[in-house]
Amino acid sequence: MLTPEPRSRLSVLRQSLRLVFLAVALLSASCQTPVSTQLPQEAGPSKRVTLASGDVIKLIFSGAPEQNQSQKIGADGKINLPQVGEITAAGKTVAQVQAELTALYKPLLRNTDVLVVVESGAIHVYMAGAVGKAGPLVLDRPTTILQAVMQAGGPNQFGNMRRVQVIRLVNGVERSQVVDLRPTLRGQATRPFYVRDGDVISIPQSAF
Template identity: 30%
Template sequence: MKMESHFRIHLVILTLVLALAAAFRSYAAETDSRSDTESSDSLELLVGDEIRLSFPGAPELSGEQRIRRDGRITLAFVGEKEVIGYTSSQLEDKLLEWYDDQIVTKEVTVTLLSSTFPIYVQGTVLQPGEIMSDRHLTALEAVLKAGYDPKQANLKKVRVIRTEGDRRKNFNLDLQAVLEGEDVEPFFLKPSDIVMVPEKFIWTGRR
């Protein structure tokens, strides 16, 4: 009887692990398919990001750079420019402005190659704490990396806490809807964001 009980427990654990792995692969594939558009067009550049500048009409200006701690990069013939806070498309506009008198072909492409920053996952997860990411990470990906028990974690009421200067913002997310296949816009995290996963409330009927 004990052996049968242990076997059932191991079977349940294995089923949960396989389900989480399948969910992560499915969601990762979906977000990866959007990564070029999402990362380049809607996410702000951060300190430590590595970017590629491509000038079709002036290849001598093209190259790869990493954004320094002061938020700047060094541009040929232009000098040092602060670029953090811009999205890739916004930086493209600024580059055309900075090089307006020096290039004939008014075209430039900014590509985000890599990004490394910490985020934190707390609450009802299997491995709470810091997660270092080398790319822009969604809230769901962070929770999947930390691991969770579907019977205990309430993914319908996940909260992201973000500090910007002296202000703190809260974002309420329904990550369960994403896992269930609903068309929900991915929520991308920023450096030092805190993802809080609450516990499910289970009504026992007792007083």
């Protein structure tokens, strides 16, 4: 016995709607949207745990002061030292570099104690949106969000400084916060918001 045509059409319609809802759910689950929240704030600029390209480190040899020197970690993540050659410093902690240098200089020096001090650390942030120069920005000193925006050429004619978005990786999760920079630009006393290594700073366009 054949099913009446209206009922058949209704079944097809219901099945189509279920497929549409399923597709929307899968698409939503696959999208990675930063969680909007209040980013952790600190009294001053943060310090990275590991070294990175662009950092300047000072090497102090307690048993051979003539070997003392400052080295800038190259784009390849390495430093080049007399007698031992190139070693990789980027991605390692200061303690790890000290231990590696101590082991390398052990056959060469009587006192192999080596102290590694970070003289200046490079901070890599990424500028996006309605800014003069979008793209990666390398900072060699503690920098606030406003200073980073200005170093990238400032907002363009469409830039909205009221809703500057900062995206930051916190405990493996991308989190974002919207910051209003207008009070600072007007000369009001505001708490400085320092950028961290890896931050993405996005300036949206004004609606009008």
